[in-house]
Amino acid sequence: MNRLYKIYTGIAVGCTVLFGACKTEYPDLPYAEIETFTIEDAHGDPLQAVIKGDEIIIYWTPLEDEPETIRPVITLSEGASISPASGEVVPYSASTKYTVTAQDGSRKTYTFRPEGGQPIPYLNSINNTEININGVVALLGDYFLPDADKTKVYLMAGEQEYELTEFRRFTNSSIHSVIPITTELDTGYYDVKLVTGRYTLMAGQQIHLNAPTLSTLLDRTKLPPTTINPGQTFSVYFTHEQALKFYQEDDFIARMEYSDNTPVRNFDPQVTFVSATEVQMTIPTDIATGSAYFVLATTGSILNVIGQSVTIE
Template structure:
């Protein structure tokens, strides 16, 4: 059929309906070709871990599921690479720095306006830690920790990076006091207690974003400084009589001492001195009339029991001997 015959055919009564039908088919085909895409879908979501390796997320039920490697610090921010369905857009956009946390939202919008919301779900590839014991200090009915005195937590699956471990003392009022770990290994953690003295009810350990709780009521008390005498204020030999006074200095927390004696090496005798004045660093002592005459080079002192420790004693030898004469 020639072109002239083709044109004449479509001008005929039979060809006109066919021409109209052909026109409608072409128009409909063009219309379908330019329909806007309805797909608001995320095809791929990936980030880099602390070592620069690519981590691909699982996409399921509008969740971006990321399995973070164990023993790697979880960053505060990530810069994801995102692939979308054709024509779709996402906010925040691919390559944008965003907080790395559970529930962080990404909204995908299709060309036709349909939207889908995705949320990050972070999972750490680690075993939940557990605590089997804490070496609390105990005295009679008291269970306590002392500020400044190291404490060990015993258990398992703690991890080995101190930066990934957080410790909290939980007060009776539910207030959390964070304490810093001193040393860590998979089965034990040590820390120095800190915080306000008072009553507490548990210890919380967060290791690699996984939490373990140890329930135990205890007290946190100020640092206990035992009475001590490291030196004496007299270095030269002294000669004293009954009733004379002597000042002893060079110690700590000595005001709690309730008994001071001279010890005679030759006889093995213990002889009480009179405490005339108590101070934190020492005492003023008086030679009693009952003290035997002789030479003394050793001094001992005694302190009483408290709510948190037993009583005890300590002593010191001085190079400058004391001679008691009539």
């Protein structure tokens, strides 16, 4: 009996040693990889990120508004964990970072890189470099965001920067900006800056602002009389209070073009600035009578301010 007991005991001990020797200790896994990173695009469809090195790159839906936040669904290497967690709301921003911790405690940090849906824009040309202050500057190119909240046009001279806020045309390839008459803008040379989405573009050429065209600012409800007497004094009125300030140093010239064989008469209209919107002039006492076409112009711009048919009695 004792012998049999010893045999059984020996077998049991042997088996214990055998099974103990067969047990394998597995080390913790060292993998800290993001395998998939998925968000919803502008239309609610799945959008898969590109995982490149330690970057999570999202190529957003072209020309669609980018979100402020996202809620990614993330899959990881076996045994790994991530912070912020999968499904957690995070900013759609390059400041967003993820830390993946492997099972063995090693870590890897990923940086979120939104590439956006806007192709890289370019500014090809400006329609004209000589522009009147009440005129329009046209910027031509492509891939502008046609949204005044996301695309801004600026005129720059030294430390001065002025934003143009009125547009005649606004598309992804053409922006026509009105240059207003304002106390902040004067004649001279300006650089043109275009900010559209995440991109800032500078025009390759400067524009030269000239004085506003007075004929477009003429108050046509107060035109000079159509019947004029020699020696008569009358006024011409304008619709904008800033218009005449550009012409304070200019001379005005006038002429009468007669419908018969009477020679053209050029004369000094003796212009006086009465107010910010009114100039006064005088017809010579020896002006010839008859039907004529009256023209008032400035010597600086050589542009007609007014032209109308009159009768001189």
